[in-house]
Amino acid sequence: EVTQKKGSHNMTLGELWTGERSLENREAQRALMSVLDVVLKQDAERRFLAVSGAFYDERRESAWAMMKAVGNDGATQLWFGYRQSIVNTESGPMLQLDRAATLMLAPIPVIEFIAMKLKMRVDQLSTERIVEKRVSAKLTEGNKLWSVELTHSKRVHKLQGIDDKPISERTFTKGEGDEARTMTIADYFAETFPTVQLRYTHLPGLLCGPKKDPHRIIVPLELAKFMAGQPSRERGAEMAQIMIKETCQEPHQKFPALENIGRSVAGQSQQGTAAGFGLDVGRLEEVRGRILPPFACYYRENANPNARDVAKMADQKGGWNLRSEGGGRGDVAFQKPAAGGPLLAVNFGSRGDERTFGDFINNLQRMAEQRGIRLQPPRQIIDGSRALSGRSGGEDVVKLLSNEIARAGMGEPPCLLLCLLPGSLCENGKQLYPAIKRWHADTGIPTQCVQKSKLVGKPGAANPQYAAGVLLKVNLKLGGVNQYGGVPRAGYGIPLMQDLPTMVLGSDVHHPAPGSTKASYCAMVASLDKEVSSFYTAVNEQPSRTEVMP
Numbered sequence: 001e002v003t004q005k006k007g008s009h010n011m012t013l014g015e016l017w018t019g020e021r022s023l024e025n026r027e028a029q030r031a032l033m034s035v036l037d038v039v040l041k042q043d044a045e046r047r048f049l050a051v052s053g054a055f056y057d058e059r060r061e062s063a064w065a066m067m068k069a070v071g072n073d074g075a076t077q078l079w080f081g082y083r084q085s086i087v088n089t090e091s092g093p094m095l096q097l098d099r100a101a102t103l104m105l106a107p108i109p110v111i112e113f114i115a116m117k118l119k120m121r122v123d124q125l126s127t128e129r130i131v132e133k134r135v136s137a138k139l140t141e142g143n144k145l146w147s148v149e150l151t152h153s154k155r156v157h158k159l160q161g162i163d164d165k166p167i168s169e170r171t172f173t174k175g176e177g178d179e180a181r182t183m184t185i186a187d188y189f190a191e192t193f194p195t196v197q198l199r200y201t202h203l204p205g206l207l208c209g210p211k212k213d214p215h216r217i218i219v220p221l222e223l224a225k226f227m228a229g230q231p232s233r234e235r236g237a238e239m240a241q242i243m244i245k246e247t248c249q250e251p252h253q254k255f256p257a258l259e260n261i262g263r264s265v266a267g268q269s270q271q272g273t274a275a276g277f278g279l280d281v282g283r284l285e286e287v288r289g290r291i292l293p294p295f296a297c298y299y300r301e302n303a304n305p306n307a308r309d310v311a312k313m314a315d316q317k318g319g320w321n322l323r324s325e326g327g328g329r330g331d332v333a334f335q336k337p338a339a340g341g342p343l344l345a346v347n348f349g350s351r352g353d354e355r356t357f358g359d360f361i362n363n364l365q366r367m368a369e370q371r372g373i374r375l376q377p378p379r380q381i382i383d384g385s386r387a388l389s390g391r392s393g394g395e396d397v398v399k400l401l402s403n404e405i406a407r408a409g410m411g412e413p414p415c416l417l418l419c420l421l422p423g424s425l426c427e428n429g430k431q432l433y434p435a436i437k438r439w440h441a442d443t444g445i446p447t448q449c450v451q452k453s454k455l456v457g458k459p460g461a462a463n464p465q466y467a468a469g470v471l472l473k474v475n476l477k478l479g480g481v482n483q484y485g486g487v488p489r490a491g492y493g494i495p496l497m498q499d500l501p502t503m504v505l506g507s508d509v510h511h512p513a514p515g516s517t518k519a520s521y522c523a524m525v526a527s528l529d530k531e532v533s534s535f536y537t538a539v540n541e542q543p544s545r546t547e548v549m550p
Contacts (some may be wrong), residue, residue: 029088033086033088033093036086036093036279037085037086039273039274039277039279040084040086040095040265040269040274040279040281041084042272042273042274043268043269043272043273043274044084044265044268047268048081049229051081051102051231052102053083054081054082054083054100054102055081055082055083055084055100056079056080056081056100056102056229057081058228058229062260062264063260063263063264064080064081064082064099064257064260064261064264065079065080065081066079066080067079067080067104068246069106070103070239070242070246071234071239071242073116073117074106074108074116075105075106075108075113075116075117075232075234076103076104076105076106076232076234076239077103077104077105077106077232078101078102078103078104078242078243078246079101079102079103079104080099080100080101080257081099081100081101081102082097082098082099082100082261082265083097083098083100084096084097084098084265094285095265095281097258097261097262097265097284098258099247099254099257099258099261101243101246101247102231103231103232103234103239103243104228104229104230104231104232105146105226105230105231105232105233106226107225107226107227107228108225108226109151109222109224109225110148110159110206110221110224110225110226111125111200111203111221111222111224113226114130114135114221117135117138118130118133118135122200125200125203126202126203127164127165127166127202127203127204130162130203130204131164131204135162136161136162136164136207137161139159139161139162140159140160140161141233141515142233142513142515144231144515145158145159145160146158146159146226146227146230147159147226147227147230148206148208148219148224148225148226148227149224149225149226149227150219150223150224151223151224151225152193152196152223156227157208157217157219158208159206159207159208159224160207160208160209160211160214161206161207161214162204162205162206162207162221163204163205163206163207163215163218164204165204166201166202166203166204167184167185167186167189167198167201167203167204167205167218167220168184168185168186168201168202169184170184170185170204170205170218171183171184171185172185172188172218174188185205185218185220186198186201186220189220189223196223198220198222198223199222200220200221200222201220203220203221203222204221205218205219205220205221206218206219206220206221206224208224233513235513238424258284259284262281262283262284265281266280266281266282266283268281269281295485295486296312296485296486297312297482297483297484297485298310298312298335298483298484298485298486299312299332299333299334299335299482299483300332300333300334300335301332301333302332302333307333309335309484310332312332312483331367331370331371331464331468333370333371333372334371334372334373334475334480334481334482334483335481335482335483335484335533336480336481337371337372337373337475337480338373338474338475338478338479338480339373339374339415339478339479340368340373340374340375340376340415340478341374341375341376341412341414341415341416341478342376342378342412342414342415343361343365343375343376343377343378343414343415343416343417343418344378344382344404344405344414344416344417344418345357345361345378345380345381345382345417345418345419345420346381346382346383346384346400346401346404346417346418346419346420347381347382347383347384347385347420348384348385348387348388348397348419348420348421348422348432349385349420349421349422349452350385350422351383351385353420353422353452354381354383356452356455356456356460356461357381357420357450357455357461358381359455359460359461359462360450360455360461360467361377361378361381361418362377363461363462363464363467364418364467364470364471364474365377367464367467367468367471368471368474371471371475373471373474373475373478373480375415375416378418382404384397384400384401384419385422386400387399387400388432394431394432394434394435394438395435397431397432397435397436397439398435398438398439398442401417401436401439402439402443405443405445413443413445414445415445415446415478416445416446416447416448416474416477416478417436417440417445417446417447417448418447418448418450419436419447419448419449419450420449420450420452420455421433421449421450421451421452422452423452424453428449428451433449436449446474446477446478448470448473448474448477450470454466481533481534482533483533484531484532484533485531485532485533486531494530494532497527497530497532498530501530502530503526503527503528504526504527504532505524505525505526505527506524506525506526507522507523507524507525507549508522508523509521509522509523509542509546509547509549510522510523511544511545512544512545516544517544518544519541519542519543519544520541520542520543520544520545520546521539521540521541521542522539522540522542522549522550523537523538523539523540524537524538524549525537
């Protein structure tokens with residue numbers, strides 16, 4: 001709660017919020033709330049690092065500030081902070097606080113960062129490898145350059161790129177007139193900084209000069225490290241999963257952190273800019289909440305057409321299983337199993353993965369058969385690794401799939417293309433996965449991708465839980481119906497949709513990364529029945545950063 005001193009009395013801003021709720025008054029309230037927002041954030045902006053509207057304590061002196069390393073290479077950190085905003089409530093303006101998290105670049109040596117990204121040891125790096133993998137372009141992509149600190153001088157420079165020659169070969173002219181002489185970058189550092197022993201003179205240097213002339217300042221890779229507190233460019237499904245896992249907390253775990261944030265903000269208001277405006281932030285307000293009844297998913301008891309329906313409801317954490325209850329055996333069945341048909345399988349991994357992929361296909365086919373979906377096994381598993389050149393932008397993958405369909409000589413087109421993806425979610429999302437989906441858009445043949453990492457270890461390819469999850473997607477893609485939705489004890493469907501024909505729509509717009517001019521994509525999904533079991537989707541490309549759907 002925010003209060004303001006008025007004379008010898010303290011009044012909540014809600015008590016000062018007078019006047020009718022006319023349009024003009026709402027505009028005045030909105031302007032006043034903007035002023036309050038600026039005033040209450042002023043001290044935090046001076047003390048902390050602001051990233052995307054949230055505040056983070058670089059020195060980690062505050063009780064709410066935490067940091068932990070995430071990912072497999074140690075190049076990324078997850079920072080915890082907070083965000084605040086003024087919101088209007090029935091009681092007047094309130095200060096809303098919440099935890100925030102963001103991915104930061106770890107303050108590690110640049111040479112170690114490059115080795116991690118190339119999956120090599122530092123002593124295995126070479127100028128040819130760095131140039132071939134376009135490391136320079138990857139380090140400078142986006143609309144904001146990273147800052148590096150030079151370990152021998154403590155100076156800070158913007159990283160403009162990486163040279164294409166080793167420092168033992170890159171020369172420049174030192175001095176003027178008769179004193180001018182040509183020397184290499186490696187010789188210059190050996191002469192100017194004799195206490196600095198360079199070990200990797202066969203590697204290129206960092207370009208740290210101005211934008212118009214990056215080669216004006218060249219620094220050996222081993223003498224630079226990234227500054228702390230710089231947003232990481234690591235994105236994609238893999239990092240998204242890490243963020244979700246690390247930030248999802250039970251209320252009893254999250255509330256202590258919110259209390260620490262509340263005390264910190266209240267302390268700032270008592271002695272900072274807010275105090276100069278007579279503003280004071282009080283204790284956290286308690287609001288009574290309620291838990292909505294779970295939504296029921298009605299499956300069939302088994303694959304028998306005359307089997308009874310079984311309601312599977314989520315637990316308090318939003319999860320449910322598909323095991324049969326009430327004396328039944330095995331997993332529950334689909335409401336309407338798809339017809340099925342011939343399969344086409346492509347292994348984009350190594351030849352050693354073919355057996356594992358085959359075992360998974362057999363397991364998937366067996367589970368589908370139990371649920372009334374007749375999938376015909378593929379004649380062979382096609383080797384797709386030869387299409388992963390890395391330079392075609394995925395076009396070789398599209399060409400391979402089209403050629404293999406023609407070469408397969410099937411009497412009818414396959415009902416489904418199964419693909420084994422070998423890399424991480426982030427790696428697959430760059431070229432391979434988008435290429436497979438482009439092929440699907442051109443041919444209309446459904447595709448289902450399987451992650452190799454899900455098939456290794458125990459239980460591996462025989463894991464019924466993973467196969468069941470894949471089968472849920474496959475049945476929908478082939479035109480089946482998994483379950484009917486509804487409200488417990490009220491039968492199928494949502495009451496509103498039972499009383500009046502109603503279509504539920506969902507839409508979103510996906511934009512490219514900051515600084516990119518790639519196209520944006522808009523998508524819409526609509527329900528087609530009262531049981532919310534069938535949907536129609538549409539995806540369209542539109543100009544970059546266009547928010548309005550055409």
